[in-house]
Amino acid sequence: MLLEQGSALRELSERVTQSLAEAGRDREGIRRELFAGFGNSSCEPCPRRWLPFRGSCYLFSGQEREESKATWEESQRYCAGAGAHLVIVGDLDEQDFLSQDTQGRGYWLGLRAERRGREVKGYQWVDGSPLTFSHWNRGEPNDARGLEDCVMMLHTGLWNDAPCRNKEKGNWICEKRNKC
Numbered sequence: 448m449l450l451e452q453g454s455a456l457r458e459l460s461e462r463v464t465q466s467l468a469e470a471g472r473d474r475e476g477i478r479r480e481l482f483a484g485f486g487n488s489s490c491e492p493c494p495r496r497w498l499p500f501r502g503s504c505y506l507f508s509g510q511e512r513e514e515s516k517a518t519w520e521e522s523q524r525y526c527a528g529a530g531a532h533l534v535i536v537g538d539l540d541e542q543d544f545l546s547q548d549t550q551g552r553g554y555w556l557g558l559r560a561e562r563r564g565r566e567v568k569g570y571q572w573v574d575g576s577p578l579t580f581s582h583w584n585r586g587e588p589n590d591a592r593g594l595e596d597c598v599m600m601l602h603t604g605l606w607n608d609a610p611c612r613n614k615e616k617g618n619w620i621c622e623k624r625n626k627c
């Protein structure tokens with residue numbers, strides 16, 4: 448029964464995250480259309496501790512003592528509680544921005560493996576979009592022992608698949624669209 452509740456809670460959390468991300472993309476599209484040619488001076492600044500980049504705000508965990516390392520799912524719940532989601536990396540510019548702030552740590556990304564049976568068939572972002580840009584470390588993803596379903600950015604900025612329950616390097620990056 449606890450397993451069923453955990454599975455139901457995980458599915459609900461994923462649906463909420465997907466809805467938040469979709470709403471953010473919709474809002475960003477509307478904002479771009481409305482403010483084309485006017486710059487983004489109407490946008491609110493990112494909250495304290497959040498870093499701005501191209502219309503989004505990013506929070507790197509581990510900057511305050513109350514934050515501790517977490518599993519992928521705990522990290523995603525933390526981000527959802529802040530009205531955000533684990534970061535979705537769309538291109539090399541965003542990757543470079545994120546890599547500048549790793550401070551020698553590894554961070555969970557909002558990317559998970561899609562499995563069919565025991566085989567990884569691809570990767571999907573928390574908003575349901577497919578993986579179109581990647582920055583894998585050499586030899587990755589390798590799904591070691593068939594247990595590596597979640598993706599983290601290493602301190603080098605390169606990506607590695609890892610067990611979702613791994614807390615050892617489990618910092619996280621939250622992302623939310625800037626309010627305009």
